[in-house]
Amino acid sequence: MQAIFKTRKCCIFIQLFQHFPGTHTGNQTNMKRQITIKDIATKLGLSTSTVSRALKDHPDISPKTRTAVKELAGLLGYRPNRIALNLRNNSTRTIGLIIPEIEHYFFSAIINGIEEIAYKNDYSVMVFQSNESYKREVINTQAVLTNRVDGVLVSFSKETNDFSHFQKLIDNEIPVVFFDRTTEELPADQVVADDYQGAFIAVNHLIEKGCKKIAHFAAPQNLQIGKSRLSGYHDALLKHNIPFRHDLVHLADTYETAKKTAHDILRKPDAPDGFFAVNDMSAIAIIKAAKELGKRVPEDVKVVGFENSKSSAISDPELTTIDQFGFDLGREACIMLLKRLKEGDDVEFKPIKKVIKTKLVVRSST
Amino acid sequence: MQAIFKTRKCCIFIQLFQHFPGTHTGNQTNMKRQITIKDIATKLGLSTSTVSRALKDHPDISPKTRTAVKELAGLLGYRPNRIALNLRNNSTRTIGLIIPEIEHYFFSAIINGIEEIAYKNDYSVMVFQSNESYKREVINTQAVLTNRVDGVLVSFSKETNDFSHFQKLIDNEIPVVFFDRTTEELPADQVVADDYQGAFIAVNHLIEKGCKKIAHFAAPQNLQIGKSRLSGYHDALLKHNIPFRHDLVHLADTYETAKKTAHDILRKPDAPDGFFAVNDMSAIAIIKAAKELGKRVPEDVKVVGFENSKSSAISDPELTTIDQFGFDLGREACIMLLKRLKEGDDVEFKPIKKVIKTKLVVRSST
DNA sequence: TTTTTTATTTCAATCGTTTGCAATCATAAA
DNA sequence: TTTATGATTGCAAACGATTGAAATAAAAAA
Known part of the structure; x- marks a missing residue:
């Protein structure tokens, strides 16, 4: 009964709340804009450069200002604006995934593997489904380009016989790793089951x-x-x-x-x-x-x-x-891609093909 | 037998190919940097502003320069840099999706629905799996914040009883739509099956x-x-x-x-x-x-x-x-989110709850 | 007291694009 | 010939963060 009352109370709160939503978001209007390094700078009478350096423990900054900056940053809940960093570093820490259909167990297992590695390395994954359509796949490669992902993982559609849209990615210096459904016609890494x-x-x-x-x-x-x-x-x-x-x-x-x-x-x-x-x-x-x-x-x-x-x-x-060890296949593909992203253009490119061994699972249908 | 022979031939080609990968990528080094509006401007002896305006058919620009700019842009394969636009517009045209596990059919069906709508509206989808872990889900909400997505779709984990991490999203003025697994404790839209x-x-x-x-x-x-x-x-x-x-x-x-x-x-x-x-x-x-x-x-x-x-x-x-009509549920959730994104902050917020009717499918187990 | 050194901090440019406003030019009206 | 008008185009600031170089202040050496 106690539990019920609690819920009731909560409901009432919600009701009230829903009638006056403005009161709750009202004092958030000053929060509308994400707080920036500039805000911290002006509030502390410093320049943005000092704040920037203080936040990343640059040795030039005096301990006093460093702590002051960090304190205020914490207080205001400062989070660096990823978009600005993206622009400056010309990198989005995002990888694109072009895949036929998520709803096949095999592909979702692969995604899990990919995500695990991406997550550990602080990358995000953007998913694009081709739905086994060549046309859609071509559009996906364009989307991947406009989203400026750092690298792409691809398993192409059943309809795909022409690979020039992927060549375009490679031409744009975006590392591409093919997995499961791959081709030898492109100079790109591959991860496949045996x-x-x-x-x-x-x-x-x-x-x-x-x-x-x-x-x-x-x-x-x-x-x-x-x-x-x-x-x-x-x-x-x-x-x-x-x-x-x-x-x-x-x-x-x-x-x-x-x-x-x-x-x-x-x-x-x-x-x-x-x-x-x-x-x-x-x-x-x-x-x-x-x-x-x-x-x-x-x-x-x-x-x-x-x-x-x-x-x-x-x-x-x-x-x-x-x-087929889809999870491992996804992991390996992502690891390979991240390796390419790390090495950059300085190394002479030599495509690698990784083969994942398969295993017979005997059950009652044989 | 013919088919087998074909395979063999292909194998030989592969072998040769993998020995000389360098020849293929060799001439791509001059393409390294993406071409920008500035490149077009200097090549045409114009300012970047003129080029920018020409590309978007601004009436101030003379037909001559307009065509010249567009021609060169097409020739050089110019693509606007999304990151720069993101920074300027303070929007990424990306929506975050926080979901327990992709590998359940129901959720992948939902993703399909979401993607369809997102795709039609030129949004991209970033997927974050909680793997039914509360802790991971909290991290996901942070990732969603640092990635500066425009809005978020959430179906929370089985472990989740505290919703303050989602409240933080709302505090940051990021529209959130809950689907399937929802709560009444937050002032947010919901889409659920009946x-x-x-x-x-x-x-x-x-x-x-x-x-x-x-x-x-x-x-x-x-x-x-x-x-x-x-x-x-x-x-x-x-x-x-x-x-x-x-x-x-x-x-x-x-x-x-x-x-x-x-x-x-x-x-x-x-x-x-x-x-x-x-x-x-x-x-x-x-x-x-x-x-x-x-x-x-x-x-x-x-x-x-x-x-x-x-x-x-x-x-x-x-x-x-x-x-449960997962596909439709995904569609509706995404539509609702995009509507919120369009209306902005000017409208007084009033949470909407959309219920999708379910249907009995009779087969042979009853 | 003046000069040199060192420790801090600021300036300004950069990433690529957009946009209000100013500037330029040619043409037409006075 | 001068001025007003309109058509084009350029300048510069802005978005947020970073970074080499310059500037300032303070301390140390001469």
């Missing part, structure tokens, strides 16, 4: 579990990850002397297309007994389709995904998948 | 489907959403003359806690036949637990979630849930 290895161990696992006929649901082949995972699939088959068959490879990297394709395939008499999907969503769609057609997973059909998303752990049966 | 209504129709649905004993997996009660959904649950029961029982309400708003709690409850002889979970993840955990205990969903146990996440559509059986 897609080839991941695909290889995934398919290898399926074969060892007894699969004789393994289908691959692939990503578009303009993406490097699409190519690499396909070739990992290809080579794992070869290792076990299973012939590679074109008709077992299907372009299906979304839940919807994968579900439809899986339905079509599994209905046929000599349907595959194993599936390696380019991502978890496709894999889950395959499981769903199989169950709908009365096939048991993993007894009749085994499925391996790629991502190790949250969904892979909640699907039924739980999905065997390849962990 | 949590009460959502909970009510969810539980009502369970009762109509024949459930006699319905448990609620709730969110922490310091969050308004926790309270509202509980009271929706409460009132729906009352409407059907079902007594509200304290022992049927459990704090379980994550997959892990929900799974454990559901296991405990469902093992008992007089287990509930219906569950209303505060979010989809908890709901899916309940389904999982039920299946593991040999109970059939929806025959023995019916489950309703809250969110309408991607996962709710892929769970098996597919989850009946409440659509």
